[in-house]
Amino acid sequence: MSKPQAAIHPRVLVFDSGIGGLSIAGCIHQALPSVPLVYLADSAGFPYGGQPEAVVVERSVRLIGEVLATLPCDIVVVACNTASTVVLPALRAMTDTPVIGVVPAIKPAAALSRNRRIGLLATPATVTRPYLAELIEAHASDCLIERVGHPDLVCWIEGLMADEKLPSKELGSALQPFRDARVDTVVLGCTHYPLVMPLLKELLPGVLHWVDSGEAIARRVAWLLAQAGQDCSDSRSSCSQPMERVLFTGPLPEGLAGFLAGLGLSTGQLSGNWPRPENEQGQ
Numbered sequence: 001m002s003k004p005q006a007a008i009h010p011r012v013l014v015f016d017s018g019i020g021g022l023s024i025a026g027c028i029h030q031a032l033p034s035v036p037l038v039y040l041a042d043s044a045g046f047p048y049g050g051q052p053e054a055v056v057v058e059r060s061v062r063l064i065g066e067v068l069a070t071l072p073c074d075i076v077v078v079a080c081n082t083a084s085t086v087v088l089p090a091l092r093a094m095t096d097t098p099v100i101g102v103v104p105a106i107k108p109a110a111a112l113s114r115n116r117r118i119g120l121l122a123t124p125a126t127v128t129r130p131y132l133a134e135l136i137e138a139h140a141s142d143c144l145i146e147r148v149g150h151p152d153l154v155c156w157i158e159g160l161m162a163d164e165k166l167p168s169k170e171l172g173s174a175l176q177p178f179r180d181a182r183v184d185t186v187v188l189g190c191t192h193y194p195l196v197m198p199l200l201k202e203l204l205p206g207v208l209h210w211v212d213s214g215e216a217i218a219r220r221v222a223w224l225l226a227q228a229g230q231d232c233s234d235s236r237s238s239c240s241q242p243m244e245r246v247l248f249t250g251p252l253p254e255g256l257a258g259f260l261a262g263l264g265l266s267t268g269q270l271s272g273n274w275p276r277p278e279n280e281q282g283q
Helices: 022-031 053-070 081-094 106-112 130-139 153-162 168-174 176-181 193-203 214-227 256-262
Strands: 012-016 037-041 075-078 099-101 117-122 144-149 185-188 209-211 243-248
Touching: 012 022, 012 053, 022 037, 022 193, 022 214, 037 053, 053 075, 053 081, 075 081, 075 214, 081 099, 099 214, 106 117, 106 130, 106 185, 106 209, 117 176, 144 176, 153 168, 153 193, 153 256, 168 176, 168 193, 185 193, 193 209, 243 256
Parallel strands: 012 037, 012 075, 037 243, 075 099, 117 144, 117 185, 185 209
Antiparallel strands: none
16 A cells, blocks of 8 residues: 555554553653544454454554555554564555554663563463564573463453453452562553553552553654654644544443543544444544
8 A cells, every 4th residue: 555645744643452552642642742643443353362363464454554544644653562563564565654563671671670580461462472582582581581461451451441440359469470570670561551550550569660662652753753854842832632533443432532531632533433434423
């Protein structure tokens, strides 16, 4: 697919299978408050961790392509660790719009850890990917890496929009391997997890450093825009509605608007069961 005519103002597309990418969107908005964001959640395909790789690739490429065809963007951020492990080559072949993926922040965690004991909290799919072993070998070969691939945490976090409470007791039990290993640094290997950082810190008070990819992705977005001659770093200029559009391929979750506002990500338009003919889309 050829790149459509560029947006008049820089615009960034943030893609995830659910709401986890909002943690990345929040970091981008904080760093670049003048840049409008489009958010695409493939909630009809959620969670990606349980999907075959071919399905994740097909859905991601098709849906992102449909957004770019109607809402030209300057950068695409795949704000999903599971998708980033498999879709980036196909996406980059589909469009010449720059594509950024997320990976577990093993390298910065290794730089921070004092006792060389690092916890990785991720999805089961992420902790078993070969690319993770390559990251560890390249950047943390001298560290003990304790991996916890939690099968339910992303679903629990999605439930926050419906005012469902996270089962903190169950989560606390799942994190016991980190206590046993005496990790001093934890990598959040799923973009959903920063959304519940206060609870994680409460459950693991002994952890000195919590590391995720949000700030690094925001810096990469800023660098790519600058390389394209678009300096958007003026913090005095801020979008009144940072999220220009929020698109869900499934029904809009109840409480989504309030959840976005709580993250400082108010939106101009919410669209559920997307894509639909434009004249059928509502607020």
